[in-house]
Structure formats: C-alpha cells, structure tokens
Amino acid sequence: MAFTAKLELRQSHSLVMTPQLQQAIKLLQLSNMELTAFVEAELERNPLLEREEADDTGGAGQGDAAEVEARLFADAKQEANGQAADAVDAAEGDTAGDDGEWLDLQADDRGGQADDLDTEPQDASPEGDSFATGALKEGGWASLGQGPRLDGDDAPNLEAYVAEVRTLKDHLADQLALVFADPARRLIGHHLIDMTDEAGYLQGDLAALGELLGAPLDLVEETLTVMQGFDPCGVFARDLRECLTLQLKEQDRCDPAMAALIEHLDLLATHDLAALKRACRVSDEDLCDMIQEVKRLNPKPGLKYGSSPSQPIVPDVLVRPLPDASWHVELNSETLPRVLVNQAYYACVCKSATSKHDKSYLVDCLQTANWLVKSLDQRARTILKVAQEIVRQQDAFLTYGVRHLRPLNLRTVADAISMHESTVSRVTANKYMATNRGLFELKYFFTSAIAAAGEGDAHSSEAVRHRIKEMIEAEPASEVLSDDKIVERLKLDGVDIARRTVAKYREALRIPSSVQRRRQKRIAAGASA
Incomplete structure (x- = not known):
C-alpha cells in the first residue's frame, strides 16, 4: 500500500488566553482587599508604576463611568499593545454557585491613659509672664514647654504608644x-x-x-x-x-x-x-x-482575651435614593486603587538603556503597567454597570423591603447589559453594596424563584425565607406553628411551596422544629414565672 503526502488548509476558531487577558479576568473577581494587595505588589515590582496621590478636596466617586475613569486613572488614555480587555466578556468561567452560642462573648476594651501635661509657668517673674504671653501670641499653648511641631516623616509614630492587646x-x-x-x-x-x-x-x-x-x-x-x-x-x-x-x-x-x-x-x-x-x-x-x-x-x-477586632466590610458600590424616587449608584472611591504610568521616567531611562536586555525589560514594564491601568479601568466600568442593572432589577426591594425581592439569575443581568454570564459571576464575587436597607453582597440579590399559587408572579426564595422567619417569631407560645401549618399560610399568601422546602429553609435559618420550639417556650415561661 502506497502512501502519498499532501498539503491541506484548515480554518478554525479558538480563544487564546493571553497573559494580559488572564490578568484582567483575575482582577475582575478579586475583592477590594485582595486588589489592594495585588496593586501594592505591582507597585513594588514595576518601576514605571506609581501611586496617584488622592486629592483632599475631591468628593466621592461619581456614578458616571467616564468621570470615574478621568478621576481615578489619569493615564488611562494610553493604548496598550495586544487584545483589548473587552474580551473578558467572552471568556468562559465558573458560574455562581449556589449550634448557636448561649452567651454573646464580649472582648475586654483596654485603652491606655495619656499623661497630663503640666502647662503652668515655672517662672512667676514679669519676664516669665512676658515670655508666656509672647509664646501664646505666636503659637498658642502647644508651643509652651514643647519642641517644634513635626510633620511628615519626623512626626512621632503614635502606634508605638498604643498598648499591646494581651492574649x-x-x-x-x-x-x-x-x-x-x-x-x-x-x-x-x-x-x-x-x-x-x-x-x-x-x-x-x-x-x-x-x-x-x-x-x-x-x-x-x-x-x-x-x-x-x-x-x-x-x-x-x-x-x-x-x-x-x-x-x-x-x-x-x-x-x-x-x-x-x-x-x-x-x-x-x-x-x-x-x-x-x-x-x-x-x-x-x-x-x-x-x-x-x-x-x-x-x-x-x-x-x-486577645480577641482580634473584626474587620469591617468596605462596600464596593454605594446606592442612595434621590428626590425623584430613583437611585444613584456610584463606586466607592476608597476601594479603587489610584495608579498611573510614569511616562517621563520611562523616557528618561530609555535614553540611558544601551543593552538589548535593558530595553526589553523597559518595554515589558511599560506594557504591563499600561495593561494594569486599563484592566483597573475596565474592572471599575464593569462593576458599575452590573451594579446599576441589579439596582434596576431590585428597585422594589430597595423601596419596600425584603418581601419584594425579585427572583433573579445571572443570565438576566448578563443579557440586559450585553455581557457574558461568567463575567457577571466574577463581578458579583466578593463585592458588596451599601444601600438604605443595609450592606449586602452582590450575590444576595440573585435568588431562585418559587412559583405562585395562582397566576401571579413568582416569589424569591429569600423573600419566602423571610416570611417563614417572621411567622415563627410572631407565633404565640400556645400555638406553635408546624411546617404543615406554615405551608397552609404561605399558600394563602399566594406562595406554592412544599413542606420539605419549608423544612429546608427553616433548618437553613437555624430554627428548631415545632417540638423543640414548644419545649423552649415552656422553659422560658417557667423561668419568667
């Protein structure tokens, strides 16, 4: 059997994950604390990156994406070589996934006491009085018996005088x-x-x-x-x-x-x-x-002893009501790192670079810096766009409360803003939104749907859980609600739900069964008597 060689041409499509695209995807799903740590590491590694000093007179982050870009990324107009970070929307990725203490333990609050300063003049002579009067005219009481005021690096480190928490x-x-x-x-x-x-x-x-x-x-x-x-x-x-x-x-x-x-x-x-x-x-x-x-x-x-203070959650998105009953959505400027590319330093260093290795290193640093700035800009735009759509979808929740939380999935938001579902999944991971109803993770607004008993709209599973909790908290000691009784009441409210679903939601809320609740109420009644 004879074999012959021949040449064939084939055309195919494939998604190439460049390092820059991988970086953009990684930044998108980082929390604000993880993003800060990543940017700090890049600032130490890349000599062309520098931190943009915050303007003390500047206000909060603006809702318009263009204003956010102009304020946070002064050098974002420079175009990077390679693919644009918009390819993040088409990248495939993971989709969003789906015994209490008896006493509240309180940590000891320990604080140090500051030493009182002796501000009485030591010399009672007229010359001493004259000196004190002159000092008051020039610098006030702070200048008496104290050295010159130190600022910047010469200022004392106040953290060195804080008492250590005993473990x-x-x-x-x-x-x-x-x-x-x-x-x-x-x-x-x-x-x-x-x-x-x-x-x-x-x-x-x-x-x-x-x-x-x-x-x-x-x-x-x-x-x-x-x-x-x-x-x-x-x-x-x-x-x-x-x-x-x-x-x-x-x-x-x-x-x-x-x-x-x-x-x-x-x-x-x-x-x-x-x-x-x-x-x-x-x-x-x-x-x-x-x-x-x-x-x-x-x-x-x-x-x-030695309990470390809990780290407060810093919201990524701020939502506040407007007089016309609409909602103003803006990014929290405190969670957005301010970095820019130092083009002047790059031009200066390029003149002294002679070897091929040095020039290649500088070009790589410039490209990496440009991509980081562009990726941060794209991340801010994407978070803001997703948050605005979530607020639009959950307007009733922000206005009336958790009972009016709508069923929502990732695909609905992705189709509304013309993005890939995996992009929305990454945006909602480890991000928080501060609203008039409290502080919520973005994933909180995505809940499954429970069918209505009649022809009405479907109900959010989170709203149904809230109703179950309200019913149990309001039940009297003489009439503890069983799971079957809760099902009957929910069906009267238009919620078509099974008994096993009620039991699952009750256990997720860490609410004991009706038998255990009845025993608890008996103990409480006996203790009060």
Whole structure:
C-alpha cells in the first residue's frame, strides 16, 4: 500500500488566553482587599508604576463611568499593545454557585491613659509672664514647654504608644509564674499553655506530653488540675462538660442534680424536659432554674482575651435614593486603587538603556503597567454597570423591603447589559453594596424563584425565607406553628411551596422544629414565672 503526502488548509476558531487577558479576568473577581494587595505588589515590582496621590478636596466617586475613569486613572488614555480587555466578556468561567452560642462573648476594651501635661509657668517673674504671653501670641499653648511641631516623616509614630492587646496565653503565663516555683512544673505549665486554643480549651494528649518531657503522667495531671483554677474560670478544659463543671465548682453549685444535668447536655440541646427531669430527679421549677443557670455560664472563656477586632466590610458600590424616587449608584472611591504610568521616567531611562536586555525589560514594564491601568479601568466600568442593572432589577426591594425581592439569575443581568454570564459571576464575587436597607453582597440579590399559587408572579426564595422567619417569631407560645401549618399560610399568601422546602429553609435559618420550639417556650415561661 502506497502512501502519498499532501498539503491541506484548515480554518478554525479558538480563544487564546493571553497573559494580559488572564490578568484582567483575575482582577475582575478579586475583592477590594485582595486588589489592594495585588496593586501594592505591582507597585513594588514595576518601576514605571506609581501611586496617584488622592486629592483632599475631591468628593466621592461619581456614578458616571467616564468621570470615574478621568478621576481615578489619569493615564488611562494610553493604548496598550495586544487584545483589548473587552474580551473578558467572552471568556468562559465558573458560574455562581449556589449550634448557636448561649452567651454573646464580649472582648475586654483596654485603652491606655495619656499623661497630663503640666502647662503652668515655672517662672512667676514679669519676664516669665512676658515670655508666656509672647509664646501664646505666636503659637498658642502647644508651643509652651514643647519642641517644634513635626510633620511628615519626623512626626512621632503614635502606634508605638498604643498598648499591646494581651492574649490569653500571656494572661495564663503571668499566673503560671506566680503559682509554681518548681522548674519542672513551670515547664509542664508552659507546654499546657501552648496546647490551649483561643477559646481556652486544652488540645492534645497528656500522655504524649509526659512522654515528650520525660515527666510522669501523674505530675502532668496534677499540674493541669492546679492550672484549671486559673482565670478565666473554665480554662484548660478538655470538652464542654468539663468547662461548665469547672465554672459551677467555682460558684459552689456543682451538686448531684447539676452534675446530672451537665452529664446530659444532649438532652438539654434537644430541650427534652421530661427526660432531664427524670435524670436530675428535680421538680419542674428547679429544672428551669438549673437550665437558666447553665445558660449564664461561658462556653468559651478564653475569647475574653486577645480577641482580634473584626474587620469591617468596605462596600464596593454605594446606592442612595434621590428626590425623584430613583437611585444613584456610584463606586466607592476608597476601594479603587489610584495608579498611573510614569511616562517621563520611562523616557528618561530609555535614553540611558544601551543593552538589548535593558530595553526589553523597559518595554515589558511599560506594557504591563499600561495593561494594569486599563484592566483597573475596565474592572471599575464593569462593576458599575452590573451594579446599576441589579439596582434596576431590585428597585422594589430597595423601596419596600425584603418581601419584594425579585427572583433573579445571572443570565438576566448578563443579557440586559450585553455581557457574558461568567463575567457577571466574577463581578458579583466578593463585592458588596451599601444601600438604605443595609450592606449586602452582590450575590444576595440573585435568588431562585418559587412559583405562585395562582397566576401571579413568582416569589424569591429569600423573600419566602423571610416570611417563614417572621411567622415563627410572631407565633404565640400556645400555638406553635408546624411546617404543615406554615405551608397552609404561605399558600394563602399566594406562595406554592412544599413542606420539605419549608423544612429546608427553616433548618437553613437555624430554627428548631415545632417540638423543640414548644419545649423552649415552656422553659422560658417557667423561668419568667
């Protein structure tokens, strides 16, 4: 069989993911904190990028995309080599995916006290008075007894004078130094402190610790027993039962009935009062008092120390109502990095670059800087466009509340703004919108639809969950609503929903069943009585 060679021409289409396009896609789905960190890294790496100083007299971000571009990206008019970042809209990507504490733990607020300044004049002579008067005329009280005012890099670092937040391990280490004088026990104690988590619970095996240190297990257990009396009460416990028991012993309330209650915490979690009463052998009134006493204990005593302050969420989009009942949508200028390309520095450095490697490096830096500025501009435009469409679609929610939240999916928004569905998915990831109704993630506005019982419009699943929560919160103790009863009421309101869906939504809201709620209301009624 003979083989012959021939030449054929074929034409095909394919999407080429250039590095610049990949960068634009990556920037689109970053949160504002991740974007800030990325831009800071680029500023350190690329000598042609520089941070644009914010104008102190400037106002908030403008809603018009062109004004945002002019204000934030002064050098965005330069065109980059290669594909435009508009190809992001056509790129394929991932689509959007789909036991409470007894007590609110409060962290200790610790603040330092500033030393009072002595502003009384030391010299009572007329010359001293004259000097003080002259000083007041020139610089006010701040100039008396103080050096010249320092600004910029010469100003003192105020953060260096802020008191350090004491952690739980620091607090325990101080007590350890006062309680134990034996070096062996101190060594064991330091290892036990290292084995304690932030909630105050001991993690790890005592036998393994004794083997590691070459210490008898009895000595390790004796040291632990002493350290379980440290402040805060309940620390160094190995489970919840031991933590609560330590606190009850400190209050001299660990009698046999209370010990039986702690031993049957599983029955307390399900509010099985009949079984608890049999286990503790007490009356209904005593059982209610014991339960309320246990609920006043702290299940995580270590969180009082060294708890880091929660990082507030900074919104990416700001929405405010206008007098004509419309909505003004603008980008939050604080979340948008201000960078520009230093063309003057590039022109200066190019004159001194002689080798091919240096010239290639400068060209690469210029191209990367231009693409970053253009990608940031495209990201701002895209976020603003998606946010404006979400506000248009959910106008009733912003006006009347969550009951009027409309069912919405990514395709609806993508078709309305002529973008790809994957682009909308990336825009809504890790982005937040501040409205008159509160602060919401952009994904919050995308909910599935539940059919109407009649011929009306479909209902948002989030709105239905809100209705279920309102019904249960308003139910009286004498008439606890079952899931079937909730289904009947929703159908009267025009919502066609199944019982299993109601149960699923109730569990997602962490609302117990009707049987458990009835038991809870009985306990609350007994405690109030």
